[in-house]
Amino acid sequence: MKPSDQSLAMAPSAPARQPLLEVDRASVRLGNTQVFEDLSVTVGEGEFVALLGSSGCGKTSLLRTIAGFIRPRSGAIRVRGRDITGEPPDRRGMALVFQTYALWPHMTVAQNIGYGLKLRRLGRGEIAAKVRDITALLGLSGLEERKPAALSGGQRQRVALGRALAISPDILLLDEPLSNLDARIRLTVRQEISALQRRLGITAIHVTHDREEAMVMADRIVILDAGRIAQIGTPEEVYNKPASAFVAAFMGAENRLRLQARPADPGESLLQVVCEGSTSALIAPGRPVAPGACLAHFRAEAAELHAAAPLAGPTRGFLVLPGEVGQVSFPGGFWRHVVATPAGSVVVDAPKAWPAGSKVNVHIPETGLFVFPDAPG
Template sequence: MSFLKLENLTVAYGKDAPVLKNLNLSVEKGEFVSLLGPSGCGKTTTLRTIAGFLKPLSGRVLIGGKDYTNVPTHKRNIGVVFQNYALFPHMSVFENVAFGLRMRKIPRQEIEKKVRRALEMVGLAGFEKRLPSELSGGQQQRVAIARAIVIEPDLLLMDEPLSNLDANLRMEMRSEIKQLQKNLGITTVYVTHDQSEAIALSDRVVVMNSGKIEQVATPQEIFSNPKTSFVASFIGFQVLAVGTVTSIEENFAEVLREGKIYRARITGRVQLQDKVILFARPRKMRLTRHETQNCFQVQLISVLYQGETSLLVFRLGERQFSVEQDSAVSLPVGSNVFVHVPPEDLLALKEE
């Protein structure tokens, strides 16, 4: 039995149209699941409904086999880490972390023990007397995490907790969150719009779009085998062209485009004569001056230097896409060349 189960959830804000409609999701005990998607897709609404901040119009929230749909937030043993940390500015680090325990009427000696242990776990031993204003952004985030885990929650919810940190600190905190979650074994639902963050942290990734789930899979599966064109675009594949499927053999299709046949891998539902979009990643394409199978004739329109690599932006018909190459590659803007994509790296997904 799944530890967390969302059954046919429909959620709306006031009289507005539902943000979520008949959403279903299961999370196993101890699992780290990320809700990934663009702003407005419903991921934070899903998290708020699990926490009890929002009441669904219909459907159920089951935790540990019990129906929590109508149970108020303070009676759910859930830890929440907010995007803006939500620390009490007038309280010390110790008092912030102890807050949930005091609300639960835990004895003072037990509070002392639990708070110090939680702060040790997030690397903040010795910071007990400081105010939030005396901490860096990363330290404030650690306090927020300590406050969430100190109550020993059945479920940990995290809403874009790293979005306010700089790039280097985000990378550091990713590793710490992942290790802490595994050490504690807490079932965790994590909201993010950053695909690299979701892939780095998660046991499974839930890609959401317009209030519905597009795909649920392991990070490896999401990264390599997107099932829809939306998922492919969101996780970094680029649209190259559109064509028609003329034949299918196992996991590969032959796609006709402007009189030429391209061989591409199938990851979603595709049938003969379907209109499909051809996708590829910037690092999986190579430049060539000679046309071979799976080549697209393109024109270079700009070069973006990135240090060891450069991003070469090409025009193909009315579309633009980029190819990542070694910076040693020298090609004048305006050059006409061919871009080759191996069949295993060229994805054919049904046009939606």
């Protein structure tokens, strides 16, 4: 099975949900670019799924294909088993919140929220009652007569969300709606959206390039890489059990070491750092690794700094790299160090600052190493 053929099957630990949306082996090509091919995902009723990846990975194109703004060259889109591949966006039972919000500047808050209801030819009284409920739900009461230019970024985002919710969609689609907000407001609004989705039981698909945003908001995360699904899982699964070196790095384990693996005692492996003149090696208990070249990723917070001391040979349970502190900074709550080692520079976070020029040993616990076969090239 190719990575792109993986479906959003429910993780064993997740509660069973009724399937709602199916993307079945869809292929999209824009101009000369194959955005994705034979990609299949399913989303459960009431589930919050995040499409996570860097720019150009295909996440927004996938969302727009689901919404009906892009027609796949092959494959099918189904909602509750009904094929909607050829249906226009307004007949899919979905609502899309755009990154730019796309509010009508000449309309008031109430008019923007009620716009979709007006298109559906609801009566004035029914529209007014629905708008009143939505503004109260989103904390916009008292702002009904303001126009978008008189609102803050967070308020405009809520109006865009209210317009989407007013039509009672089966699926709420969110195309990076928080990216235009400053950091402080973004934290507040993402908590509000997450709480609202759970309160209303809405099925939501959220596009983001921010891994922390995906982690705190989603039930499951779909990580995309160049139009292919790299991994699907709960936030805990993709963080603690990355399926590839790409996923490990994307989820924060950006330090990388080249290792050579060979068998040790039964059920154990010896992992030796590949660099000239190095004696750094780790005996990994209970972790048999296929012999040969491999890559190990680890997070800056997983390692520790200790005063330099001679290495007596392979260590059990943790890897030791000799090094020298180069740069030191304080991003808040900890000190970040760039350490030059025989295996290359690594970043290590520590509760205290080690001055630049300090000779240190970097201790990396075996449990903090994500080890993968080294691909050719």
